Amino acid sequence: MRKVAIVYTTRTGETERMAQVIVEGVQSAGGEPHLMRVEELDDVSPLAAFDAIAVGTPTQEAKEVHEVTAFLDRLAASDIKGRYAAAFGSYGWSGEGPYIAALRLERECGMKMVAEPLRAKQGLKGTEFDVCRAFGMKLVFGE
Numbered sequence: 001m002r003k004v005a006i007v008y009t010t011r012t013g014e015t016e017r018m019a020q021v022i023v024e025g026v027q028s029a030g031g032e033p034h035l036m037r038v039e040e041l042d043d044v045s046p047l048a049a050f051d052a053i054a055v056g057t058p059t060q061e062a063k064e065v066h067e068v069t070a071f072l073d074r075l076a077a078s079d080i081k082g083r084y085a086a087a088f089g090s091y092g093w094s095g096e097g098p099y100i101a102a103l104r105l106e107r108e109c110g111m112k113m114v115a116e117p118l119r120a121k122q123g124l125k126g127t128e129f130d131v132c133r134a135f136g137m138k139l140v141f142g143e
């Protein structure tokens with residue numbers, strides 16, 4: 001069973017809501033999801049136990065939020081490489097955060113990307129719930 005870490009932060013709860021629905025997708029694909037806040041991972045070594053790592057970030061000032069920047073710095077400097085990975089997050093108008101996080105996961109952290117960056121504009125609605133679940137499934141079945 002693939003163990004999936006869903007590591008995120010949130011300001012107003014929207015990226016957290018996405019993370020919760022991604023958990024449902026991981027479960028429905030038979031994976032083992034673990035939700036974690038980036039703020040809990042000053043030490044990234046617990047992530048060595050995971051097969052896949054999803055990183056969730058809101059967009060602020062046209063990039064990922066600073067806690068996620070710092071988390072990705074720590075992950076890039078660690079010897080945790082070659083895991084399946086993807087990025088997601090809520091945004092208001094431009095939504096660069098998940099794209100930047102995905103690029104850094106691939107290029108600096110040496111991860112194997114299993115899904116395009118997933119973005120949802122403030123407030124999940126309609127089919128976006130299914131898209132988040134499908135993203136969770138790719139973390140289990142991807143590659």
Ligand SMILES: Cc1cc2nc3c(=O)[nH]c(=O)nc-3n(C[C@H](O)[C@H](O)[C@H](O)COP(=O)(O)O)c2cc1C
Nearest residue numbers: 011012013014015058060061062091092093094095
């Ligand atoms: C100070 C600030 C800066 C923001 N900058 C951007 C931005 O550059 N681009 C964008 O798409 N959204 C921007 N947003 C909107 C947030 O990304 C949006 O509210 C998002 O849903 C927050 O997600 P969260 O609930 O997970 O914190 C900004 C919000 C704040 C408060």
